[in-house]
Amino acid sequence: MKYISLLFVLNIILFGSCNEVNPKGEKEVREFLHEWNSKHTPIxxxxxxxxxxxxxxxxxxxxxxxxxxxxxxxxxxxxPDLKQSLDDSSITIEKEDGNYLITFTKQITYNEVTEAYPSFLSVIYKNGEFRILREGVTAANTSKNTDLAPTKAILEAIYKANPRLYGDFNGDGSAEYAIVKSPILVTASTTPKGNVGEVKCKDGCTSIIKFSDPAIPSISISDAYKSNLVNLGDLNNDTSDEIGFWNLKDGTESLYVYNAVNGKLLASPITINIKVHKNLKLIDVIKKVGPKKIRITESVLEEDGNWKLKSRVILLD
Structure with a gap:
């Protein structure tokens, strides 16, 4: 009977403490939280x-x-005057499916106003480092500032309305993003065969690629009203990613390959007749084949009136 009681007590200790964090682990998690918070500055x-x-x-x-x-x-x-600090007394740490759930209140001051945001982070310890899996505010949050406590719907609407292409476009080792400012369509005529004919845009059919880094010059593409951006990676070995602009037309798609740093075309536009050459992947159209060498494949109209795919290798500057 004595042994049964002892086992019962041990079970209570073991299972009752399964969600507790050992003191050493809690100390490290707290240090990570404070380090993460300290990075919330403009620099x-x-x-x-x-x-x-x-x-x-x-x-x-x-x-x-x-x-x-x-x-x-x-x-x-x-x-610009935003400051974030933590209320140490509010910090709690629990084990959550092998990860750590941290709840805390952050004090945010901006525009001479200070607000409290009950918040949480879910972190994982991986390869000797803590990494964040989830971030948000708890149900106790009452702030209406959707910049500081955005909703899922707001975030998804922002990124859907302004699709962003991410990459290291200036070669500094950090990510920037690019967006396209498309022209406003006024009219688009239709040919007897149902194809898109003449297109007119307000203030001209020019699309503009803009970057989050203001030091990267914008790129203007004329006769372009519908498009898609792609990250082409570092094609010319200058440590920055090149950016591709697909100019989408009825029946053709043309890929413009730009050096994002200076906005220069690295090759003449690569045009694909999508009515003849369907379902081509990006790697089928452009591929890096060596240092500063790319192979491009495009649709070419032969003398016999047939469209064929032809490839050539270009040496980049």
Missing amino acids: KAEDLKQDYMDVVTYFGAEMTKEQIQLDKIGLFQKY
Whole structure:
């Protein structure tokens, strides 16, 4: 009977403490939390990306660590005087399916107003480092400032309305993003065969690629009203990613390959007749084949009136 009682007590101790964090673990988690908080400044916000997993549930929306970094940087651009601090007495740490759930209250001051945001982070310890899996505010949050406590719907609407292409477009080792400012269509005629004919835009059919880094010059593309951006990687070995602009027309798609740093075309536009050559992947159209060498494949109209795919290798400057 004595042994049964002893086992019973041991079970209570073992199972009753399964969600507790040992003192050493709690100390390290607290240190990570304070280090993460210390990066919420205009200068250190650039370093926040390294604290997150590649894809994170951020205020309910699935976002990449690059998107989160830029969202944080954007806060300081909108609120230059923003300051964030932690209420140490509010911090609690629990084990959550092998990870750590940290709840805390952060005090945010901006525009001479201070608000409390009951918040949480879910972090994982991986390869000797803590990384954030989830970030958000708890149900106790009452702030109406959707910049500082955005909803899932707001975040998804922002990124749907303005799709962003991420990459290291200036070669500094950090991510920037690019968006396209498309012209406003006024009219688009239709040919007897049902194809798109003449297209007219307000103030001209010019699309503009804009970058989050103001030091990167914008790129204007004329006769372009519908498009898609792609990150082509570092094609010319200058440590920065090249950017591709697909000019989408009825029956053809043309890929413009730009050096994002200076806005120069690295090759003449690569045109694909999508009515003849269907379902081509990006790697079928352009591929790096060596240092500063790319192979491009495009649709070419032969003398016999047939369209054929032809490839050639280009040496980049």
